[in-house]
Amino acid sequence: MNIDAFSRRSFHSSRVRLAAIMLLTLPWSTSAFCSQIEKAIKKGDVDQVKAMVEADPGLISKKFGLLGDTLLSIAAEDCKIEVVKLLLDEHAEVDSRDHLGLTPLFDAAGSGCADVAQVLLVHGANPNAKNKSGETVMWWANNSKHTNVADVLRLFGGK
Numbered sequence: 001m002n003i004d005a006f007s008r009r010s011f012h013s014s015r016v017r018l019a020a021i022m023l024l025t026l027p028w029s030t031s032a033f034c035s036q037i038e039k040a041i042k043k044g045d046v047d048q049v050k051a052m053v054e055a056d057p058g059l060i061s062k063k064f065g066l067l068g069d070t071l072l073s074i075a076a077e078d079c080k081i082e083v084v085k086l087l088l089d090e091h092a093e094v095d096s097r098d099h100l101g102l103t104p105l106f107d108a109a110g111s112g113c114a115d116v117a118q119v120l121l122v123h124g125a126n127p128n129a130k131n132k133s134g135e136t137v138m139w140w141a142n143n144s145k146h147t148n149v150a151d152v153l154r155l156f157g158g159k
């Protein structure tokens with residue numbers, strides 16, 4: 001069977017077509033798959049995040065999404081400094097790692113969130129952490145062209 005005949009037969013099934021469409025549109029529709037707490041973080045709704053964490057303290061260490069992001073990583077990436085402070089006050093692990101070995105500090109560095117990076121560093125984040133590929137937080141900040149974050153990292157011993 002040639003590839004053209006295979007693709008016509010394979011995509012004839014409605015289930016296969018639906019799966020293919022979902023896989024192709026997933027990167028553009030991830031908000032549809034976000035949990036309520038992720039949505040609250042992205043909105044910066046500190047009160048809602050606090051209420052949800054108090055109702056279920058296990059959320060602090062839970063991993064979300066395909067990469068295994070923690071709530072702190074999500075807040076750091078979205079530059080939600082007040083949510084970051086709340087999560088740290090609720091004992092979120094400052095150097096928690098996702099499946100790629102990224103910490104919340106990597107997320108702040110990649111998004112250019114110098115103020116969030118500083119809060120994380122004050123709370124003990126490792127300024128010289130490396131991901132699974134061996135890249136440092138400083139490399140991540142510089143590669144993302146976020147010199148403001150690189151400057152903060154240097155103040156805390158980042159190399």
